[in-house]
Amino acid sequence: MRELSWLGSSKVLLITLWILINGIDTKHAHASVVDSQSIVNLKNSNVVRYCVDPDWLPYEAIVDGRHTGISSDYLALLAHYTNLTFVLVPTSSWRQSLELLKQGECELTPILNQTPKRDQYLSFSQVFFKSPNVLVSLKSQPFLQGFENIGNRLLAIPKDYRLVEYVQRYYPSLNTILTSNERQGLEKVANGEVDVFVGSMFSVNAYIQQQGLTSLKIAGWGGPEDELRIGVIKAKKTLLPQINAGLAKITQADHNAIYKKWHNITVIEDIDYSVVIQVGTVLGMLILFLLYRTICVSKYNVHLEKNNKQLQQLHLELEQKNSDLDFLAQHDPLTKLFNRQYFNQTFLDDPRQPQQNKQANNNISLVVIDIDFFKAINDKHGHTVGDKILVQVAQVLQASVRDLDVVARWGGEEFVVVCQHVALHDATELCQRITDELTHFHFYNNIKVTCSYGIALLKDNEPIQACFERADGALFKAKQSGRNQYCSA
């Protein structure tokens, strides 16, 4: 009975139950069914004739002449734990079963409530099964919770059931009608003939499920729990000690097995909408807050991503500008040749550079080149044309030297070439090559351009500055000697 204890304490519940009728348990021996002639012939005092409600599943019923239901399983166990043999006396209604009991044709009925009226002709065993009673109404009706709230509604009760006595005694003012059985009462509620029906929870729900009466609901509890017992006629009450002893031997596992076999109950609590609304509101606000947070974070991420892209772009631009600045710092903006600063950094200010080069190859020559009479070009053609001539001379120089030679604009119309891995003789050849190129080059405005050259070969352990000064001196000599020629130092 432990499984049922929660039912008494539940308040407003919407209960959906369905009962799986699995057929008769074949594990235990069944009570025999015999015809009335055979009953008369039964002399054995251990044989007990019994009647049941033929239409009260899952508690009990007669199906195809055989007793089935919860009471059938309990009776089989009782037969096992006692030396009693139970023989069914088939009846067609509960009323007929009660009549046969009163007449002594039946000696026992295996599952019923004890009432004062029944006490007059039956003696009862201990309670072995408990079950609540419930009020059933159309789903459109409000929850009633109990008899107190039925009001003027018409209540149907199965006749000869204990509930008739109970309602008459405790709620005499209720409008009631009696039905032949639970089935009829439920159908009257479904048809709208009565407002409420009261019956045993398990049987009511079995019938609702079997018949698919989906318009019905359990509207509340109806009276006290059924406390079901075995009833024996007064003439056979000496059987009770044996029956109670047998009932006591039924294990909790047996009770559980019968309960599980005949009942599968799901309880859905009646929803407290105020709590649902409160919880829903809180959850809704939480979800809105999280949504708001998510939107904010995603907006911030988009903003951050945009800023990162801008930063990356700025970084690229900065790198480009730095690179441009490096280039500008090392190159002459007019001729795009290396400038004097680069030359100084690379060859004059860093004494290791020429040393390293010198160690790799002793032959490093410096050629200092100066355009002849450039002032006259400027004066005659203008400074802008002079610039164009400077650019064209730079092109000639760049085209005349090898890739590993470095050409720099020293300043004004003066250039310097660092020739790596060449001897003095090779440097003079370079000067001649440049002279030839200048002769054949078509300068702007057909201006004729010549240059003078001063060559110096870097000596062992000589600072490159000294070498440059010697080359410059040689240039001076070339100018002095009439220009358009080279001199070496």
Ligand SMILES: Nc1nc2c(ncn2[C@@H]2O[C@H](COP(=O)(O)OP(=O)(O)OP(=O)(O)O)[C@@H](O)[C@H]2O)c(=O)[nH]1
């Ligand atoms: N157009 C232009 N002229 C420049 C630039 N730098 C220097 N000059 C000019 O170059 C001329 C150099 O003249 P000078 O030093 O007298 O030499 P020169 O006329 O070439 O005569 P010699 O060198 O003796 O043959 C000056 O008129 C400068 O103004 C420049 O970047 N552009």
